[in-house]
Amino acid sequence: MRRDAPLAQVPARYLSALVQRLESEGFDTAAALAQAGIDRSRLDASEAWLTRSEQIAALQLLSHGSQRSDLGFxxxxxxNLGRVDVVGQMLLNARSLHDGFQRLAPFFALVTPAVRMQVHADAAGLRSRFSLAHPMPYDVAVMVLEAVVVAAHRLMRFIRQERxxxxxxxxxxxxxxHAVQYRGLSGANVTFGLGGTPEAELRLSAEVADEALPMADAAAMVTAERRCAERLDELKALRGLGAWLRWLVYATEERQPTQAEAAALLGVSERTLSRLLVAEGTSFGRLSRQVRHDKACELLAQPALSLAAVAHRLGYTDLSNFSRAFKALAGGQTPGEYREVALRRTPPGG
Structure with missing residues (x-):
């Protein structure tokens, strides 16, 4: 059975940290989160997850609303990457930054599945390259990668116990x-504008990369690495379930699959399915509504389809029901209004 999907999930903890920081500085995040379709209370759950579309919308809306370019920074x-559960323990117990980063790379999905980490070592030192695991708008990609490199720099300072x-x-x-803020990354020599696809590279000299770390613990490292492998397997299983359900909802045309049908296809009870989805920080209803909304946005960008045809393909019995559901997740914007904006953004023949 196919288990891939057009959408993926990301942990909510990073958006939650940003929201808390902005709120502490007096910025009201409520409107941006509501327009992105995110209930503020969801961000308070320790294991909450967001769809990529929710994260993208939230970051863009927060950036626009706050008129700040430095949200990634x-x-x-x-x-604090060092507090990401078992990943943090593995890094804290590493013999060196070289050892820690090479062990971290295969498990970077535990930090964020949105970014891929690749590590290369040679006589000159250590190069850690961060690139996108999934496509996303350029402005959001920069915010995400900026957050990763700034957090990585802070983590190195903590592990080395050096200023x-x-x-x-x-x-x-x-x-x-806000480039001037990079001066606060003590010891970092920053080069912007290399061009190409969004990515970032962190380079360490061999001397720094291989320097013995003060908290190294070989026995604890073995335990932490084993737990990382177990946690990654758990994450893949949970995300595999969510991905399959998203694909089921996305691929179904002219009707709405029910939770009972999904549970039957998976060979589990509805209660078990609900429990598994709660562990992912979602529910079948929330997941279904978001995927259908994302699909609606795709269909509305096709001018050959009437609004009634879009509603029919999504399984709505009439246009008014579709309009109400769409407005609920689009901050009050109607399907027609969304289409008008989407078509203006699409170049002729694009």
Missing amino acids: LMGLSI STPCQLLLAWTAPS
Whole structure:
């Protein structure tokens, strides 16, 4: 049975940290979160997850509403990679940054499944490359990668128990208006504007990469690495379930699959399915509504389809029901209004 899907999930903890930081500085995040279809209370759950579309919408809306270019940098200052459960323990117990980063790379999905980490070592030192695991808008990609490199720099300082960590940060994007904030990354030599696809590279000299770390513990490392492998298997299983359900809802045309039907296809009870989805921080109803909304946005961008045809393909019995459901997740925007904006953004023949 096919178990892939057009959508993936990301942990909510990073958006939660950013929201808390913005709120502590007096910015009201409620409107942006509501427009992104995110209930503020969801961000308070320790194991909450968001769809990629929810995260993308929230970051763009928060950036626009706050009129700030530095949300990625701020997110990196607000999160602590060393506290990401078993991943943090593995890094804290590493013999060196070289040892820790090479062990971290295969488990980076535990930090965030949105970013891929690749590590290469040679006589010159250690290069850690961060790139996108999934496509996303360029502005959001920059925010996500910026958060990762800033958090990584903070983590190195903590692990080494030094105020400064000599390193190079090579960033694909052009220098932002808040570039001066990078001066606060003690020891970092930052280069912007390398061009190409969004990515970032962290370089350490061999001397820094291989320096013995003060909290190294070989026995604890073995335990932490085993737990990381177990946690990654659990994450894949949970995300596999969510991915399959998203695909089921997305692929079904002209009707709405029910939770009972989904449970029957999986060979579990509805109660068991509900429990598994709660562990993912969602529910069948919420998942179904979001996937159908995302599919609606795709269909509305096709001018050949009438609004009634879009509603029919999504399984709505009439246009008014579709309109109400769409407006609930689009901050009050009607399907017709969304289409008008979407078509204006699409170049002729695009």
